Amino acid sequence: MKKIIGIDLGGTSVKLAIVSQEGEILEKWSIKTNILENGKAIISDIIQSIREHLDLYQLTADDFIGIGMGSPGKVDAAHKTVIGAYNLGWSNLQEVGKAFDEAFGLPFYIGNDANVAALGEQWKGAGKGNSDVVMFTLGTGVGGGIVTNGQLVTGEGGAAGEIGHLTVDLDYLTPCTCGKKGCLEAVASATGVVNLAHRFSSEYEGDSLIKAGIDNGDEVTSKEIFDAAKSGDVFANMVVDKFVSYLGLAVSHIANTLSPSHIVIGGGVSAAGEFLREKIATKAYDFTFPQIRETCHIVLAELGNDAGIIGAAQLVRLEAE
Known part of the structure; x- marks a missing residue:
């Protein structure tokens, strides 16, 4: 059965996981959040880390139904953008969905981090x-x-x-x-x-x-x-x-x-x-x-x-x- 990539973007670290459709965490890792230069490398760092781990686990984009992400700031779920995540240096609009679409071509969904955590506790907590x-x-x-x-x-x-x-x-x-x-x-x-x-x-x-x-x-x-x-x-x-x-x-x-x-x-x-x-x-x-x-x-x-x-x-x- 196809899997899901889950991302929890925080001010100090980014938590990532490969999750089953039943909500079981199959693999989990984290990277440091690089907030230098207004956080311009954050998304490229996440994409690079996902690519490395897909190689490590011998997986491709075809093994997944999509990517989900929780982010601080004001999230526009429809346009898949974030603005006002000041702890990341993101005072300007970030076109997060566009970057993931270009990198993986998978369905990508994003929500505010507190909302997404609530969804996790509702589903499996x-x-x-x-x-x-x-x-x-x-x-x-x-x-x-x-x-x-x-x-x-x-x-x-x-x-x-x-x-x-x-x-x-x-x-x-x-x-x-x-x-x-x-x-x-x-x-x-x-x-x-x-x-x-x-x-x-x-x-x-x-x-x-x-x-x-x-x-x-x-x-x-x-x-x-x-x-x-x-x-x-x-x-x-x-x-x-x-x-x-x-x-x-x-x-x-x-x-x-x-x-x-x-x-x-x-x-x-x-x-x-x-x-x-x-x-x-x-x-x-x-x-x-x-x-x-x-x-x-x-x-x-x-x-x-x-x-x-x-x-x-x-x-x-x-x-x-």
């Missing part, structure tokens, strides 16, 4: 193949992806799923990198939880390793805050509870609007595990319509770094059907 799944990706920012009736929701212009820019903070109206104020991303990302700790440290007078670190001028990380909270640090728990109140509110809005079977929590911050998931679910269900509360499961992501390449393969499968 925590979504367990259910048709209505939403993913929150909690990293340096907050990304997201929506799968409805088994299809990725991209919306007009491809910007659907910008869960990180739901407005949840009306008290402090924390500025967000998008130019808006009060976004979920500003208060419920890895960066956001550190910002919350700094905001509340001056108001807290008890003992706390996290507060002491902030007062000392140390670089406190989100992991340290969550670890301290798990260990019973009162101040860290206060910060985490505020973080969770914002996130739970956003999760409830998505649950009430879309009624998915699963809301998947992924990204680096989700490494806090069941401790964090349980808190998010408790808060979210406080704000969720009762009937939806009974059918919507809030779960941790399962695929880790493979979500993007599996989701990229699923992009191809959905289009090929």
Whole structure:
């Protein structure tokens, strides 16, 4: 049976895989993302790496039904272009599909990286193949992806799923990198939880390793805050509870609007595990319509770094059907 090439393009590395049509990763490798000179060599590097590995595995383009790719930035799936992927140096329009078409002559499909990761979790991860799944990706920012009736929701212009820019903070109206104020991303990302700790440290007078670190001028990380909270640090728990109140509110809005079977929590911050998931679910269900509360499961992501390449393969499968 013919195979699929899945590509997950990131700011530091590009993950690539040969994936079966059942979603099994057959071969996997990665290359460094070369962002020099506005990332002009990124696509040619990926194409060259695929060619080398096809030779290595004694495969040709005829062995594949297509190539799928997840990319940062604003992705136009119809025209197969990317713009605004600033961490790659791609401020100008990149004609990604054209380059792959010329190189391999295979059907090529591309989506936003957070959306594609959601597709991976929906197909082979925590979504367990259910048709209505939403993913929150909690990293340096907050990304997201929506799968409805088994299809990725991209919306007009491809910007659907910008869960990180739901407005949840009306008290402090924390500025967000998008130019808006009060976004979920500003208060419920890895960066956001550190910002919350700094905001509340001056108001807290008890003992706390996290507060002491902030007062000392140390670089406190989100992991340290969550670890301290798990260990019973009162101040860290206060910060985490505020973080969770914002996130739970956003999760409830998505649950009430879309009624998915699963809301998947992924990204680096989700490494806090069941401790964090349980808190998010408790808060979210406080704000969720009762009937939806009974059918919507809030779960941790399962695929880790493979979500993007599996989701990229699923992009191809959905289009090929």
